[in-house]
Amino acid sequence: MEYSVPLVILVIAVIFISQSVKFVPQQNAWVRERLGKYHSTMTPGANFLIPFIDKVAYKHSLKEIPLDVPSQICITRDNTQLQVDGILYFQVTDPMRASYGSSNYIVAVTQLAQTSLRSVVGKLELDKTFEERDVINAQVVAAIDEAALNWGVKVLRYEIKDLTPPK
Known part of the structure; x- marks a missing residue:
């Protein structure tokens, strides 16, 4: 006791x-x-x-995170449909902004990647899309990175996995 x-x-x-x-x-x-x-x-x-x-x-x-961007149909400048599939690599740089800047930064980055890709491919003709993959990748990264900084995320790179022309 x-x-x-x-x-x-x-x-x-x-x-x-x-x-x-x-x-x-x-x-x-x-x-x-x-x-x-x-x-x-x-x-x-x-x-x-x-x-x-x-x-x-x-x-x-805080590691680099690969994110598979869903395959989508993009329309080129010469009105041809093109199926594009890609991977986005990003990293959380500001945990506070990643927590409070967006309700879900992964979904936001994915949606922005799809929108940016459609915009970039829409400015090119079909032949140019196959020749200028690096230019497309760089323009998509630049477009996403600008908005993603408010979400505490840094987009490191975007890679086109597959470009499928119409049949």
Whole structure:
């Protein structure tokens, strides 16, 4: 009976410490909210939270992320339909903006990639689209990157996987 009070205090202290220390893995960033409002971004290593006041709201990988952009039909300047399939490579550069800048930055980047690709291909004739893949890739990256900075995302490159001409 004489050890019950110190034992309870010890158990509470262990629970408190286990809830306060969080280890963020390398190449990750976690967004901390304090009482429901953005407080800070937790960097790799040991981080301390105030239990019941702080919480980890979002977890982001800072690695390069490949994103398969769905295949789509684009119409060239000479009114020919062309099926285009591509991959977008991007990286989260600002975890706070990635968390709060868009409801879903992955969907936003995908939609913008599709729209930009249709716009770029629409300015070229069918023959030029096969010859100027690098130009198309660069123009798509430039168009996406401008808007994606507000979402905390940096577009690294876009690669056309497949250009399928009409049958």
